[in-house]
Amino acid sequence: MRRALSTILLSCLLVTSASGCKTTVQAATEAPALGSDATIVAKKNKTGTYAVSIEVLNLAPASRLDPGAATFVVWFVAKDAPAVRAGELAYDEGDRLGRLEATSPNGQFHVLITLEKEASPASPNGKGILDVPITAR
DSSP states (O other), X not given: OHHHHHHXXXXXXXXXXXXXXXXXXXXXOOTTSTTOEEEEEEEEOTTSOEEEEEXXXXXXXXXXXXXXXXXXXXXXXXXXSOOEEEEEOEEETTTTEEEXXXXXXXXXXXXXXXXXXXXXXXXXXXXXXXXEEEEOO
């Protein structure tokens, strides 16, 4: 009996270790993008930084949510620091899907997505549709 229990515990430990440590956060977007769902995955990589994958489903086009907007921009906001532009969501209007792969030097930060007139603003200016805290393992 002890041997079987030990084998099961060891198997569980190996499966957990093999899958790696990653943090997955799911969140609903805010007005004006109600009805969209975001999945954010953060995983520490070999260099000590964090690979961050963002996917937003059922997302209406930026110009439909705000007539002055042309795109969605993702920002990482660490504690007591200004927002850093992570990139522009790659948006597929047919699939209503936005995606971005980015890197953060911080394990604790907020992911902020804003509607913007241009893809490379210096700071967040448009309406925010998502603001989610991330604490990566």
